[in-house]
Amino acid sequence: MKLSNARIVGDDASRRVDVFVDGGKITAIEPHDAELTHGADDVVDLDSRWIMPGLWDQHVHSSMWAQQSQRLDLSHTTSATEVAVTIATSVLAHTDGLIVGQGFRDALWPDQPTRALLDSAVYDIAVVLISGDLHSSWLNSLALERFGFYEHPTGFLREEEAFAVGSALSRVDPEILDVWIRDSAQEAASRGVVGIVDLEMTWEFENWRRRMAAGFDLLRVRVGVYPRFLERAIAEGLATGQQLAPLLEVGPFKVITDGSLNTRTAYCMEPYPGDGGNRGMLNIPPDELIDWIRTASDAGFSPAVHAIGDDANRLALDAFEAVGCRGRIEHAQLVAEEDFPRFAALGVAASVQPEHAMDDRDVADVYWAGRTDRTIALRRLLDAGAELLMGSDSPVAPLDPWATIAAAVSRSRDGREPWHPEQCITVEEALRASTQSTIAVGEVADIVVTRKNPLDCSSEELRSMRVDATILDGRFTHNEL
Secondary structure (H helix, E strand, O other): OEEEEEEEOOOOOOOOEEEEEEOOEEEEEEEOOHHHHOOOOOEEEOOOOEEEEOEEEEEEOHHHHHHHHHOEEOOOOOOHHHHHHHHHHOOOOOEOOEEEEEEEOOOOOOOOOOHHHHHHHOOOOEEEEEEOOOOEEEEOHHHHHHOOOOOOOOOEEEOHHHHHHHHHHOOOOHHHHHHHHHHHHHHHHOOOEEEEEEOOOOOOHHHHHHHHHOOOOOOEEEEEEOHHHHHHHHHOOOOOOOEEEOOEEEEEEEEEOEOOOOOOOOOOOOOOOOOOOOOOOEOOOHHHHHHHHHHHHHOOOOEEEEEOOHHHHHHHHHHHHHHOOOEEEEEOOEOOHHHHHHHHHHOEEEEEOOHHHHHHHHHHHHHOOOOHHHEOOHHHHHHOOOOEEEOOOEOOOOOOHHHHHHHHHHOOOOOOOOOOHHHOOOHHHHHHOOEOOOOOOOOEOOEEEEOOOHHHOOHHHHHOOOEEEEEEOOEEEEEOO
8 A cells, every 4th residue: 555645743844755555564655756646556645644653542441441431421520419410310221220320520529429319319220330530439229239338338439349340340241342342442543543551450361352353453452461360361371562463462460559539549648638647548568569560570561550649659669669670650640759750760651641630630739739740740750751651541531642642732621721831741742652653664554644733733623633544554444535
């Protein structure tokens, strides 16, 4: 295939090139020759459109991402009472006697979520409501009984209890879930996405093998492994980077050390205001974290450590230093001043989700007052030499790399004033953190085609960026040329 009359993002805007693709690779890049293009076979005329490497999302929960469209959206709610009224007054679809909602954020609510309040809204059908950050869930009495928590006093579950419910909800009929996955992947391809790192909390290898054996070919997928599956993964001879199928690869070893800001469980050096000295929740003691990282690293897995609070980030960096291996920290949401240089010094990448800064800014202003200049501090991380990897944590934020890039370069959304604009990064830097290849001979033919040059776009234009085509491994996964 020949991509004719293209402009390369980051190149001279006046230069037009023809890009030759064969066997899933870029085999040649030559000055555009209009005469040779005319009448040739297998030529795609890009009419001076812009091309750039395909986009990656470095942090996705695949099953929950796919199921999001099937759940009641609660992201607009501002109180527990409003949620209950929404549930009571909506005509809700339910499967197997279960209603599932998702997206509420309770940190600034004026009232408390209780099982009694949810029972008053719906008493004859089990109801499970998942928070926007996935670290808590709110159940009515029927749902508590169904998932083994009937004695729970409030019906509001956090961390491991909430994760257990979330994992149980992910057990959907494979034929149904695979359709939802394909639909979601097609939408992602339409936004220029060519690959994801799947950090679903269950064992996902068989699921992705099944999908790809059945013809799924819309994304490259790197599948992560959690502690409870590490022994199995090692026994099966898996290791990070191992290719299991043309588009399927073994991803990192993922371990969760603390909670989240919204649930006030992110493990911090200072207490949350008005919460009785609570500094958050440390899910894994430091010595145990070191053991997990060492075991995984020795077996060939690259560790990916979830750390949101500044104390959790420090302990994660301490663990990497103790083991002496490279890896990544997922989120790195609040980092102590003296810890920024340690990322580069230890070879630890910061896997960040810039849209979380937009979702969490109001909560952070209350619970991390005086520390928000260190919150999702992308500029500080880059200036300290850290490698940035950007993603969405979907379904926590939409799997849309252009929204991610816009948040990173503007620290703004919905017309609001930028939040700590000193932490903005450039479009070039954001694109680098969102790609895994380049437009060069010998590189994989993972290519995005746009009408606008992203480097010249405002944040609003980036969020609404039209993608005319996405090419994965040398073939179109999205084409509106």
